[in-house]
Amino acid sequence: MEKANIESSKHGYVMTGGSGNQSYAKNSSFQKQDTHVYMMSWMQRDVADATKLLIQNAVSEQLNPRNFPGLETFYVADLGCSVGPNTFIAVQNIIDAVKLKYQSSNDKIPEFQVLFNDHVQNDFNTLFKSLPLNREYYASGVPGSFYSNLFPRSSLHFVHTSYSLQWLSCVPKEIITKNKGRTYYFGAGEEVTKAYARQHAADFANFLQARAREIVPGGLMVIVLPSRPNGVSHSRVSFNILHGIFSSTFVDLTKKGMIDEEKVDTFNLPIYHSSPQELEETIKQNGCFSIEKIESLPKITRVDVPHVVSLSIRAITEGLIKEHFGEEILDGLFEHFTNKLVESIKDVESGLAVNLFLLLKRKDEDTTTV
Amino acid sequence: MEKANIESSKHGYVMTGGSGNQSYAKNSSFQKQDTHVYMMSWMQRDVADATKLLIQNAVSEQLNPRNFPGLETFYVADLGCSVGPNTFIAVQNIIDAVKLKYQSSNDKIPEFQVLFNDHVQNDFNTLFKSLPLNREYYASGVPGSFYSNLFPRSSLHFVHTSYSLQWLSCVPKEIITKNKGRTYYFGAGEEVTKAYARQHAADFANFLQARAREIVPGGLMVIVLPSRPNGVSHSRVSFNILHGIFSSTFVDLTKKGMIDEEKVDTFNLPIYHSSPQELEETIKQNGCFSIEKIESLPKITRVDVPHVVSLSIRAITEGLIKEHFGEEILDGLFEHFTNKLVESIKDVESGLAVNLFLLLKRKDEDTTTV
Numbered sequence: 043m044e045k046a047n048i049e050s051s052k053h054g055y056v057m058t059g060g061s062g063n064q065s066y067a068k069n070s071s072f073q074k075q076d077t078h079v080y081m082m083s084w085m086q087r088d089v090a091d092a093t094k095l096l097i098q099n100a101v102s103e104q105l106n107p108r109n110f111p112g113l114e115t116f117y118v119a120d121l122g123c124s125v126g127p128n129t130f131i132a133v134q135n136i137i138d139a140v141k142l143k144y145q146s147s148n149d150k151i152p153e154f155q156v157l158f159n160d161h162v163q164n165d166f167n168t169l170f171k172s173l174p175l176n177r178e179y180y181a182s183g184v185p186g187s188f189y190s191n192l193f194p195r196s197s198l199h200f201v202h203t204s205y206s207l208q209w210l211s212c213v214p215k216e217i218i219t220k221n222k223g224r225t226y227y228f229g230a231g232e233e234v235t236k237a238y239a240r241q242h243a244a245d246f247a248n249f250l251q252a253r254a255r256e257i258v259p260g261g262l263m264v265i266v267l268p269s270r271p272n273g274v275s276h277s278r279v280s281f282n283i284l285h286g287i288f289s290s291t292f293v294d295l296t297k298k299g300m301i302d303e304e305k306v307d308t309f310n311l312p313i314y315h316s317s318p319q320e321l322e323e324t325i326k327q328n329g330c331f332s333i334e335k336i337e338s339l340p341k342i343t344r345v346d347v348p349h350v351v352s353l354s355i356r357a358i359t360e361g362l363i364k365e366h367f368g369e370e371i372l373d374g375l376f377e378h379f380t381n382k383l384v385e386s387i388k389d390v391e392s393g394l395a396v397n398l399f400l401l402l403k404r405k406d407e408d409t410t411t412v
Numbered sequence: 413m414e415k416a417n418i419e420s421s422k423h424g425y426v427m428t429g430g431s432g433n434q435s436y437a438k439n440s441s442f443q444k445q446d447t448h449v450y451m452m453s454w455m456q457r458d459v460a461d462a463t464k465l466l467i468q469n470a471v472s473e474q475l476n477p478r479n480f481p482g483l484e485t486f487y488v489a490d491l492g493c494s495v496g497p498n499t500f501i502a503v504q505n506i507i508d509a510v511k512l513k514y515q516s517s518n519d520k521i522p523e524f525q526v527l528f529n530d531h532v533q534n535d536f537n538t539l540f541k542s543l544p545l546n547r548e549y550y551a552s553g554v555p556g557s558f559y560s561n562l563f564p565r566s567s568l569h570f571v572h573t574s575y576s577l578q579w580l581s582c583v584p585k586e587i588i589t590k591n592k593g594r595t596y597y598f599g600a601g602e603e604v605t606k607a608y609a610r611q612h613a614a615d616f617a618n619f620l621q622a623r624a625r626e627i628v629p630g631g632l633m634v635i636v637l638p639s640r641p642n643g644v645s646h647s648r649v650s651f652n653i654l655h656g657i658f659s660s661t662f663v664d665l666t667k668k669g670m671i672d673e674e675k676v677d678t679f680n681l682p683i684y685h686s687s688p689q690e691l692e693e694t695i696k697q698n699g700c701f702s703i704e705k706i707e708s709l710p711k712i713t714r715v716d717v718p719h720v721v722s723l724s725i726r727a728i729t730e731g732l733i734k735e736h737f738g739e740e741i742l743d744g745l746f747e748h749f750t751n752k753l754v755e756s757i758k759d760v761e762s763g764l765a766v767n768l769f770l771l772l773k774r775k776d777e778d779t780t781t782v
């Protein structure tokens with residue numbers, strides 16, 4: 043068997059754990075759960091509702107219980123689950139849809155096993171403590187990078203991953219010394235942008251290869267991620283404009299003497315917003331999945347509060363920044379970032395923000411080649 | 413399907429997490445791994461070596477690959493795993509033995525999935541971070557009490573549990589107000605001891621029922637636990653003598669005015685040391701398992717250091733004590749306990765200490781009744 047592939051702490055990008063004010067648990071709950079906290083909202087608000095319906099349709103149209111004769115346990119995995127609550131909502135949506143499908147086709151409803159995956163540095167303690175008390179599934183946590191194999195061969199029936207695949211496995215090696223005065227590819231030359239794109243394609247190829255091995259024929263995979271519309275330049279994408287402003291915040295701080303220029307030159311965010319076309323190419327190259335649906339989620343209309351946007355970027359990047367710059371810079375950095383956002387949030391809003399919903403199905407053939 | 417049974421924080425007894433000096437990770441590593449720390453040694457030292465051989469024999473004699481035709485993945489669960497390293501050693505012993513068995517019977521070696529279980533309050537973050545880097549198995553963490561169902565039906569091939577089943581699910585309700593001036597059944601009247609025994613029998617019955625549902629026919633279960641030899645009175649068992657001394661430490665502190673008498677009256681350790689006979693009765697009542705082996709591990713001969721014994725009791729009881737008495741009392745309590753042990757360690761050593769090794773096999777029949 044293959045050895046489990048363990049990533050080093052260096053390349054583990056995890057959300058801030060625990061349940062403090064800056065934590066992802068707090069900052070990802072959208073207003074249904076906590077009217078005081080609107081966090082991760084810029085990227086994920088409203089997405090949960092939209093995906094619920096899409097998941098229902100995906101299961102009702104594409105899942106065939108007859109593909110899994112005599113199935114006792116239906117295995118669901120959520121990859122890049124963080125600490126909740128979004129993962130619990132997604133998983134419940136999936137289970138509800140599968141139960142409905144089994145009921146309507148008069149098949150015996152199986153038991154459910156849910157596998158919650160994230161980096162080994164993720165705060166699984168908090169995740170476990172917040173598991174819904176009345177859940178009707180067996181829960182387990184699976185630490186490790188989803189760019190490697192995490193589960194036994196042919197052991198999964200439904201894989202879900204949301205807002206995670208924009209994270210690269212690492213900063214593209216080629217650019218480490220070639221992206222001075224920036225922490226992201228926004229505003230960089232073609233060479234840097236292409237290096238990011240190549241890294242993403244390589245990572246996504248690894249992701250698909252691992253999943254092709256793990257998902258049973260007929261099994262489904264839902265991928266939700268922030269994306270760049272086909273044919274649109276990187277600089278017109280909201281997520282990129284936002285990260286561009288964030289990047290310039292670092293540069294401002296070097297000018298104020300608050301951080302070292304050289305430190306900024308060597309820091310880059312391992313995030314890339316791919317287009318549907320880029321994703322489709324890699325999926326076709328892999329060859330084990332059919333694309334059953336690829337569509338944009340409804341555009342988010344609500345106006346964003348700079349403070350909230352700043353907090354959500356903090357929740358997702360704090361760990362990396364701490365590792366590179368030290369903890370001291372965090373408060374000053376994000377205070378300045380919030381101030382900059384107050385002036386430029388309109389630029390972000392004027393950009394294109396597309397959240398992509400992809401439904402893949404594991405094909406029957408080729409199971410022996412992976 | 414059954415709803416997953418979630419225990420409240422109140423009844424979760426977990427070892428101290430993290431990797432500080434008082435943590436279980438540090439204190440359970442026996443001398444092979446760290447000559448400076450001899451912890452949990454009083455109870456677990458040498459046990460790992462002895463069980464290695466027993467596990468090898470168990471698998472070679474009792475596991476039949478033909479019971480699992482075409483098996484792709486062999487599922488191993490360790491129940492009450494704490495944070496390691498003992499669990500990693502046990503799991504590796506099991507996998508080595510199973511591979512050997514498959515090899516020698518010319519069957520294709522399956523992949524391995526290991527399920528690490530402990531209470532939801534266990535420090536899974538530390539466990540995950542210390543997973544062996546070169547492991548040849550898929551690892552996942554399963555939070556929850558092993559007195560309830562934790563895994564899907566017929567999903568396990570080998571279950572291991574070591575030094576965990578002496579923990580009751582709760583303090584027996586009958587004695588909550590009836591064991592004044594003591595925190596354990598050592599030295600208590602028959603009524604209290606019987607209540608502990610009843611609680612253990614009820615808990616162990618639940619444990620067996622849950623496992624009978626989860627383990628496939630032909631699957632094995634190894635149970636290692638500290639025990640009272642048949643026919644020997646509770647007061648002659650080393651573990652009980654030790655807990656008796658620990659109990660009197662609390663009383664001493666009330667006399668010194670350091671803790672409230674009423675607090676001690678309402679505190680009891682949910683630990684019970686059962687005899688082989690008691691275990692066998694419950695196993696027979698359950699009816700789903702055959703007893704393939706029941707034997708004592710070799711007696712531990714090394715001399716124990718009071719300070720080390722005290723630390724190991726601290727590692728396993730600290731959480732409970734903190735919850736009931738508050739953190740402040742810990743240092744004083746264990747300092748006094750260590751002093752008492754210096755004077756009375758000979759009493760503990762003169763008692764009988766038996767570590768029991770049980771090998772059960774899931775029977776074929778009756779699978780429909782659970």
Ligand SMILES: Nc1ncnc2c1ncn2[C@@H]1O[C@H](CSCC[C@H](N)C(=O)O)[C@@H](O)[C@H]1O
Pocket residue numbers: 055056057070086121122123124125128129159160161164186187188189203204205206209210211
């Ligand atoms: N290679 C990788 N393997 C596993 N998890 C990863 C990963 N790269 C990023 N992640 C995780 O992906 C998560 C992104 S946050 C998204 C959380 C959740 N799915 C939601 O939709 O709200 C983080 O917790 C991060 O640690």
Ligand SMILES: Nc1ncnc2c1ncn2[C@@H]1O[C@H](CSCC[C@H](N)C(=O)O)[C@@H](O)[C@H]1O
Pocket residue numbers: 425426427440456491492493494495498499529530531534556557558559573574575576579580581
């Ligand atoms: N009902 C229960 N369910 C799950 N774990 C339990 C439990 N009761 C006790 N435990 C766990 O059992 C462990 C006992 S310590 C033993 C650790 C390890 N098996 C070894 O042999 O070294 C603790 O981690 C405790 O939290």
